[in-house]
Amino acid sequence: MTAVAIDGWTAFWAAVSHIYEMKFVQVIVIIVVAVALRIALRIVIDRVVSRIVTGVKERQHVQDTRALITSPLSAVRVVQRTRTLGSVLNNIVAVVLVIVAGLSIITTINPTILGSFALITAALGAGLGFGAQNIVKDVLNGLFMVAEDQLGVGDVVDLGPATGVVEAVGIRITQIRDVNGTVWFVRNGEIIRVGNMSQGWSRVILDLAVPSDADAAAVQERMLTIGTEMAADPKWRSRILEKPE
CATH class of the missing domain: 2.30.30.60 (SH3 type barrels.)
Structure with missing residues (x-):
């Protein structure tokens, strides 16, 4: 009887150990797949961003993005917008993968745990959903601001x-x-x-103090002449969009 009991317990614990070993392997697989997806998606996003930025630099005939300061504003905007979107997408991918992997691991360890705590899970979900609505609002608003080109890094x-x-x-x-x-x-x-204040163009209004007895018409004419000369200067020509007035 003792030998039979020992054999029964041994078989039982062997079965339990086998089950947990299988679950441990599944958990490891989930983690490895999540990490691999994270790395792969990050590489894809970074490569797309790099390709767009490289294309802009080639079209502007520059080697460094800092040299784009003297290039048309649209080129600078493309670089800023692309890099910002790449950063936001990388963050979103990381958060989504962590959540999905976490839920998958919990389900693998105990498939009934979510069902057993259905009411608690629902209450926690409602509470977290109510509390997380501001986070969702922050994320969506940030995506729309970048996608609509409302702002970018450096603006x-x-x-x-x-x-x-x-x-x-x-x-x-x-x-x-x-x-x-x-x-x-x-x-x-x-x-x-x-x-x-950095998007498109801006208007500059300069207040110049002159002596009270100065000829206002002559001063105005002189200022207009200097402004016209600056507009014709190669150094300032690309930065002055309209005729000085």
Whole structure:
């Protein structure tokens, strides 16, 4: 009887061990597949971004993107927009893969765990959904801002809560550095308007102080002459879009 009991327990624990070994292997496979997908998608996204940026540099006959400062504004916008979209897409891919892999691992370890805690899961899901609506709003708003070319890295923008140079556009946060050097982290969902001072063109109005007894007409004519000369200068010609007036 003792030998039979021992053999039974041995077989039982062997079966349990076999089941957990199989689940452990499945978990490892899920993790490996998730990591492989993450690496593959990152390579694809980075390669697409690099190809677009390289194409822009070739069309502008430059080797460094910093040299695009003197190129048409559309080329600069394409580079900024492409790199920003690439960064956002990489973040989204990482988050989605982590969530999917996590749920797959939980289901593999215990297929009934989600069903056993259906009510708790539903309550937690509702609570998280209500609390995460701001996160979803941040992500969607950030995607639309980048996709619609409202702003890009390097732009000088006024977002309401902060004004400065865009240093990074993340999946949830836009990073702005103001003139004092302060870095502002603005939630994308809180941005209800975007004032972009770097997009397209800008108008410059200069106030020049002159003596009260100066000939206003002569001063105005002299200023107009200097402006016209600057517009004809090769150094400034590409930056002055309209005739000075």
